[in-house]
Amino acid sequence: MKLAKRLVLTTTALAAVATGTLLSATTGQAAASQPARSGVDAPAALKVPDGNRLTGVFSAKGVQTYTCTDGAWKLLEPAATLSAKNDRSHxxxxLHSRGPVWVSTQDGSAVNATSVANSPRTGTIPELLLKATATRGTGVFAEVSYVQRLDTRGGVAPTTACTGTDQIGVPYSATYAFYKPAN
Structure with a gap:
């Protein structure tokens, strides 16, 4: 039953996000031509190690889903869509979901990652540096080594108490930058 509820919640959130207006970002050729550690403005704590190059920057819009655990809101999962700036159709x-994982809707490639550093921001979810733990496929996310979550807006858990198994989706937006080994 919990899996079915989670699937419905995630599917509903992604469908709602897919119909919304997405933020702008750069991707493709322009991003690949940037120097290895530049192209996006990130706090020092979130800098990608030398030996990696920026390969894509995407805008994301979605929700951070929280569930009630012991009377407090706890992050359950993100649900967001990523879009390229140069695609006027948005x-x-x-798609970005629990794992965290990003899956290309164009070629099926995917990257899973884990947070290795964060930079708190007032009134919004923190910016993150994530290190890839696994990749699949041969497309856009093949061989991704690091992901940065930057320019975050919203997504903060409610401060009110909760009861039972309540869940809530809090809208957020961010910029995700993907890096691959420079070799």
Whole structure:
């Protein structure tokens, strides 16, 4: 039953996000031509190690889903769509969900990652540096080594108490930058 509820919640959140207006970002050729550690403005704590190059920057819009645990809101999962700036139709190019994982809607490639550093921001979820733990496929997310979550807006858990198994989706937006080994 919990899996079915989670699937419905995630599917509903992604469908709602897919119909919304997405923020702008750069991707493709322009991002690949940037120097290895530049192209995006990130706090020092979130800098990607030398030996990696920026390969894509996407805008994301979605929700941070929280569930009630012991009377407090706890992060359950993100649900967001990523879009490229140069696509005027704002067609989703990737989906972001629990794992965290990003899956390309264009080629099926995927990257899982884990947070290795964060930079708190007032009134919004923190910016993050994530290190890839696994990749699949041969497309846009193949061989991704690091992901940065930057320019975050919203997504903060409610401060009110909760009861039972309540869940809530809090809208957020961010910029995700993907890096691959420079070799």
């Amino acid at each position: 067609r989703p190019v990737a």
